[in-house]
Amino acid sequence: MKIAVIADIHGNRLALEAVLDDIARQGVDGTFNLGDLVSGPLEPNWVADILMDIDIPTVRGNHERELIDNPPDRLKPVDRFAQTQMEARHRGWINALPPTLALLDDIFLCHGTPTSDMDPWLDNWWDGRTVTTPDEATVAAKAEGFDYPLMLCGHTHVPRAVRLKDGRLIVNPGSVGLQMNLGSPDARYATIELRGGKYYPSFHAVPYDHFAAARQAEANGFPQWREALVTGWVGAAGLF
Numbered sequence: 001m002k003i004a005v006i007a008d009i010h011g012n013r014l015a016l017e018a019v020l021d022d023i024a025r026q027g028v029d030g031t032f033n034l035g036d037l038v039s040g041p042l043e044p045n046w047v048a049d050i051l052m053d054i055d056i057p058t059v060r061g062n063h064e065r066e067l068i069d070n071p072p073d074r075l076k077p078v079d080r081f082a083q084t085q086m087e088a089r090h091r092g093w094i095n096a097l098p099p100t101l102a103l104l105d106d107i108f109l110c111h112g113t114p115t116s117d118m119d120p121w122l123d124n125w126w127d128g129r130t131v132t133t134p135d136e137a138t139v140a141a142k143a144e145g146f147d148y149p150l151m152l153c154g155h156t157h158v159p160r161a162v163r164l165k166d167g168r169l170i171v172n173p174g175s176v177g178l179q180m181n182l183g184s185p186d187a188r189y190a191t192i193e194l195r196g197g198k199y200y201p202s203f204h205a206v207p208y209d210h211f212a213a214a215r216q217a218e219a220n221g222f223p224q225w226r227e228a229l230v231t232g233w234v235g236a237a238g239l240f
């Protein structure tokens with residue numbers, strides 16, 4: 001069995017299409033989506049329509065929670081942009097997404113950690129352009145009580161796999177639509193293969209027309225996103 005994992009699309013339709021094309025070439029048995037779907041100054045509605053159409057197991061991210069819980073005037077600019085673009089069918093779909101999902105007692109999906117869509121799991125939240133890694137005890141503590149051989153998380157936009165001492169594997173596939181500290185604009189995702197009772201993770205970087213995505217961000221009034229989309233580095237102005 002082989003699966004693909006995507007996360008943190010952030011409204012980047014061009015990156016999503018490139019990743020879905022690449023996944024199609026891999027020949028997987030299923031694709032899972034870990035949230036932060038539409039919040040970005042790009043093409044939130046188009047992304048939502050694609051995701052509604054392919055209808056894959058999906059959990060909501062912290063940005064979906066923001067969209068569900070708040071009126072536009074209480075949202076940060078990126079979320080407000082997405083919310084004002086969205087139509088009723090997109091809102092209905094997002095409102096129905098679960099915060100976590102367990103599949104076949106084997107695979108657990110969450111956005112941040114099993115108990116939080118804001119808490120980072122496999123790395124510490126970026127500080128400027130710097131990412132640091134938490135210690136073993138901190139990572140293991142967040143897995144406590146969740147007895148799944150494979151656990152999938154997103155949120156930090158940093159691709160990483162951690163295998164706990166007891167054999168459980170935690171995988172963050174990185175971000176499809178927004179690179180902040182990898183120094184490369186390529187879209188990221190992961191595949192995981194089950195062979196002989198063991199999960200083998202692989203990470204993928206997919207080139208796409210990131211200049212076109214950057215032009216969309218700039219045209220929509222978010223020049224700081226243009227810089228990140230072109231370079232793969234977050235600028236001093238931040239993004240959210």
Ligand SMILES: [Fe+2]
Nearest residue numbers: 008036155156
């Ligand atoms: Fe995100």
